[in-house]
Amino acid sequence: MTAYIIRRLLRTLLVIIGISVVVFAFVRSIPGDPAVALLGERATPAASARLREQLGLNQPWFINYKDPANLFDAQYPKYIGALLRGDLGSGIKSQIPVASELKVRFPATAELALGAILFALLIGLPAGIVAALRRNTPVDSLATTVSLVGVSMPVFWLGLLLSWFFAVVLGWLPPSARLSVGVDIQPITGLYVLDGLLRGQPAAAWDAFKHLLLPSIALGTIPMAITARITRNSLLEVLGQDYVRTARAKGLSPRIVTLKHALRNALLPVVTVVGLQIGALLGGAVLTETIFSWPGLGSYVFDAISLRDYPVIQGGVIFAALIVSVVNLLVDLSYAFLDPRIQYA
Template structure:
């Protein structure tokens, strides 16, 4: 177990360097001068422009800039925003709870619906439910997030007026942020209707963000269950007279969950990527919307630091998922 853990941690170092390299050069491929965008309509004299270029290090050779940036990252300095003048690390984690809350709700939505649907589809292979589920999953996986979000807004917020269009909570409620998670903060605030308002604002973004992971998890669960249900030990369990629930829910599902958990771990990156569009459409004040705003403002440090922090979190989540394998199936040996 420890040998596997050390090997995985060793892979984090080159991955971290690669991510920092991509983040550094990717933003610089976009047109636009960050100094001129920061100045806005006021304009800058040539002297002032040269001074700001030197202050932010943009007048140095590109590889020298990257070497300095990588050195700062190693020391834990993710830079300071050109626009807000605040540390990127501080801005990121001030907005991070909003994205985590949305991502957790989306993943719960995907797992709670996806795993049971995949199990039932595998047990009833070839039935109308099986074919319907696979067709629906394919449509859900192929559906563009921005189109799906706008469609739900038109139907449920526009026509039916059941859900809010944007934001995390109604402007009628105001209370101090204790945890950063609106559902928890609204609940402990004691204000009547605050929790219901926060929950209603989460419905559409959760469905939109969780649709693709739901489709992937359902298909993966069905595939894994079909493979496990054909094993000899499942036929033996049935021959012993065990109940269908015990055969499917205990013996089959437990072994089928290993690839499913891998899929769930990989969906963390999909959730973060999807959150960028979802948060922008629903004006959700998380890191996705913050990243989009930073890109438009050519805020190099914010974009670079945000990408690196997101990549680090995805790597940590994948490492945790790998560690969970041994808890689900003790026969797995990470030391091989």
């Protein structure tokens, strides 16, 4: 197990370096100049040149072929050296370290992702189980139809629809932000619902929960639909196995057969899909955070793209890739717990 974890961590390091190369080249291929974005279109060429020199953008991207004595005096070698030291750089416009901004914004994304995946599991898992147990019945057809609608509904459209209906028409829930004006929670974990409870502020925790509800539903609809479909298909396959028929022949109750014998073996593909969804959600939900003015990782990177803020874009993408890699590792390790027959050599 230890050797497997070490190999995976080394592989993750190579993945991060590879992603850094792709992102570094891609963001510099986007039309536009960070100097012009900061100074405005009326900036003189001399002012833009001075700013580019201050930011180091006048240097070659990867290799300084023009100066063999300083071959690695280029943007990428300097960036990767700082990255290996844990330095993600500072925002071009704000001059705030990217690592500091990620530390502040990631808890907001984490809270949103946890809310979305909790909604997906609470609805999708039971729906998939019921659909498998009631195969080819109206209940199965309804669950399948709802799953297809959930996967097909664009997040930006669903988010606007939820905000309009529940916030504007009914007035039940707030349309955006994490807290109402005048409500303050001193962060402990950065998860406002949990922090409100830990601080002994149930009213503030309830306010944070109401703000969290709509974006969590919008973001969790697609994972919910996928979870329901995978659970149904996996459970149907397991219910047809010989050991399940043997358990039924022994006179065990349907509940024991389903929950104890069938469901645990059916959970492996479900855990895989849910793990991938968690990694993607923690990486930043750009559309959802933008629609609901949620101050998380996705909106942070989205704003940086319009400003051509290279360090923020690079740092955000690399951080998201690291989160996805760690979540995938945890999912792989969970297989041995769900199925003791799985061994890691």
